[in-house]
Amino acid sequence: MSTTSTTDWKDGIPAAILQLGRGYEALLHANRSLPRAGYADPGYAPRLEVIDAALLLLLRARWQYNRATGENAERSIRTFAAADIEAARVDAEAATELASAVAGASGPVPADVLDRARAIAGELRSNGTEIGWLGDVPIVPSIAPVVVLAGSSREMGRQYADQSLEIFGPFVFEALAKRPMPDDVVEVIGGWAEQLERHAPEILEFARGIAEGVTASGMPMSDWQAISLVTDVSPPATEPLPIGVLDAEGGGMMGAYFGTFLESELASQTEGPCSGAAAWGSATVDGRAHFASSTDHDCDFQVTIVAFPDDGHAFIHTPFSVNGSIAGVGRFGLAGHPAFNAAGVAYVHHGGGNSCTEPRDTWGYGVTRGAAVMHVMRYADSAEQAIEMDLALPVGNAGRLLGSGGGFYLDDRSAGVIEDRTPGGAVVRTQSATTTGERHDFLYATNNLQSPEHSADVFCAPEGGYDYGVETGWYTEQPGLPEDVGGGASTRQLWASSSAPRNRELHRRLVAGAGKIDAAALRDLFSVPGEDGAAKTPPEAPVGHRGNAFVAFGTPSLGRYSGAVGMLAPRWTGSNFGHGFYYHGETGTHWDLDLGPDPAAVLDAARTTAERDVERAARLLDEVRDRVDAASLDRLLDAARDELTDAAQGLDAEATAIDVIARSCRGFTRAQVRARQVLAAVESPEAS
Incomplete structure (x- = not known):
């Protein structure tokens, strides 16, 4: 120091x-x-x-x-x-x-x-x-890395550490390994660990495996330090807490996270954090469930987990950060979204911010969101069961963002957004309505509460309470400032304010597409151009914007999961530099993963997709070579070919080691993205 x-x-x-x-x-x-x-x-x-x-x-x-x-x-x-x-x-x-x-x-x-x-x-x-x-x-890499895990919970934890260190280097675990563990902190972490032991013991074993893997790399890490990655280091909140790194000083909470305190006509309050949508049944083109969602913050050093545990279902999950912490925003354990499992059950989005609707006497130690999602994804056979499992967990740390269970679950038969986890009085939103009373098999969520079952004084309400709209849910046009209403209440009022226009936009587009929705249609929610784009009806508040950190979409029952770092909208769109982030080597496109029966099947599918994309990109580029900057696109295509070659050379007929499979899978997904950048450039120049 x-x-x-x-x-x-x-x-x-x-x-x-x-x-x-x-x-x-x-x-x-x-x-x-x-x-x-x-x-x-x-x-x-x-x-x-x-x-x-x-x-x-x-x-x-x-x-x-x-x-x-x-x-x-x-x-x-x-x-x-x-x-x-x-x-x-x-x-x-x-x-x-x-x-x-x-x-x-x-x-x-x-x-x-x-x-x-x-x-x-x-x-x-x-x-x-x-x-x-x-x-x-x-x-931060512009193509989200993939880790592939298999075996017992402890084995998967060690593999998670090994592969994360290979991707990023020691820095992702260095601060955790050096985190002081005085008796009072160990006592707090012990309170969290007790709840995990009772409700999700496999998560404790996963953390112990992380400790083994990090220690084996030459950085001694205790079990307590590793467990703190999936829990918290503070006792449960007694009041609603704001978002932010709680020990930052000087510039004010998140002083650099928002990037600026400049006043400008370009600053926007509508491009708010995290959006998600899903459809199933009669709202879709094929009756299957489809989803898309974005995590909205400055994309961190994250990985997408493809896990094949020795009991329960295989699943895919993308936490916000590999080590549980986002710069400026705070510590969230392994929370993130989306996720789904081999039974076709998905966790789409966090379903609004922690609502603080549960009675204060039910708050306390519990299971944090990331641990809850990984537990539910591993063992739930249906969305209905996922919701039951989630609600069976303690109310937990309801005052801390994502400090307890909840969220947006989906399968081919039904879906639900948990908005209140009060024992015996839970509120679960299961359909969307129109102003004329029609009901649809789709749901969407941003950062506020939407169920009409709530009252105007929930969610840290402003003076006079929230307003309600069928499309918007509960919102306010006059959120209070932290110095007037407190940081926790102000955070939630700001979420409710920024969520209203995004909810209206999601509702409008989902109603218009009802009966024809698939994963591609939901993906397009995040790729429509903004105000100076070519959309016939420019969005009031696009969910595809500069705040997007990771956008993912897919079809759980088909095992398809697609993910991209940053926004899928064209680079030149977006008006908010105050909460807008940029990535070196931005791609504007996604990779595809298929959750097959075993890790080898995931690898084979990623390779087949990469080979197809590279071949098609080469063919189409040759057709337009005289009309584009071919030299620049050749460099992208060469990068795709190099990734494909290197990933293939890392394999042989006997290559079954999980680290080899994971490393080659990352190479094949990078090859997909580089080839798709070429495809976007020759098929749709404005999207490149």
Whole structure:
């Protein structure tokens, strides 16, 4: 830890935050200035190079800022260093200058700007991992890595640690392994562990396996430290808590997470966090259940888990973060979405924020959301049973976001969103209605409560209570400020405010598509262009936007799960730089996984899909070679071929080791995405 005084390091925070905000705004303008013709315009690829270089500097700035303030949480050891704050400001200033050079400009990129961008890109290294590094700062990969696990819970925990370390390197577990464990913290974690032992003992075993895997890598980790990844280190809340890293100082909670405190006509309150939708039965084209959802935050170092436990169902689940912590936002264990299992049961979305509707005397120790979802996915045979299993868990830490059970469950027969877990008085929303009383087999959820069974004074209501709409659920147009109503209440009122327009948009589009919905139609909810796009009816509040961290969609009964980092909407859409994030090497497209009977089947399907995509991309690129920037697209196609070749060479007839299967599966999914970038560029330039 730095010996710099706290006064010194805090002094630089206002200037650093202001410059970070300017960097985000410059990046937004640079993306909005991209030629709409995509790779058909010779200036498109050079502009992407400049944008990516500016982004690398801004990502390093964010990391340095968060490392000093504590907003990095478990991603790095906190420094309290004035040097980090000043380095963040300098990097953000350089990023702003670079992005501004291609914002609002036309014509070729100036040679000196492009040279500078390429020099920055040349500093990227792998450092023996599967991700990029700019100096000592890791860069979030733009293609979500996959880990494949099999065996006992403890074996799967060890595999999770081994594969995560292979992908990212030691930093993802370093802070956890060094987390102090004084007696009072162990006592708290013991309270959480007692509930897991009673209700989901396999999760405890999974955590113990993580401890074994991390320790074997050379970083001693105790069982208590590993268990804290899936629980909490604080006792249950007695009041509604706000979202945010609770020990961050200086810039205010989430000072750099939102990127800016600038006032601008581009700032938006409608692009809120996390949206999900699903349809089944009469609302779908085939009677099967289909889903799509987004996690909305700054995408972190995450993995998609494909698990084949030795008892229960195989399942797929994407936690928000590999180590349970999102920079700036807080600690969430292994919570995330979506997930589904081999029985065709899905967990689509968290189903609104923790509502705090349960009586305070029922709050306490329980099973956190990530642990609950992994337990339910492993053992539920139907959506109905999933809801029963969830409601059988203790009410738990209802005041902490995702600190207890709940959520949005689905199968081919039914679905339900749990909005109140009060024993004997649970509220589960099971259909959607129109203003004329029609009922539909689809559901959607954002961050508020929607069931009419609630009253206007729930969910930390504002003075006078919430308003209610059939499409919107419970909302307010005047959310209270933290200094007036408290951080927990303000958080939930802000969610209710930002959720209303997104709910109206989801309702409108789902009603219009009723009877014709499939996974692709739900995916398209997140890919419609924004206000300057070509949509016939521009969305009031698109759920596909710059806040999207991970967008996934699929069909549980067919075992198909598709996922993408960042938004699926075109790069030039989106108006919110205040809560808008960018990813180095953004892809705008997804990979596909098929949950087969065993890990080898998952691998085979990923390989077949990659081979098909690469062949098709090569063929279509050849057909339009004289009309696009073929050299740039050839580089993407070569990257896809290299991934395909490397993944295939890692296998042989006897290759059954789970780490080999997982490593090759990651290569095949990366090949899919790179090939699909080429396909998007030649089939739909504006989406590239």
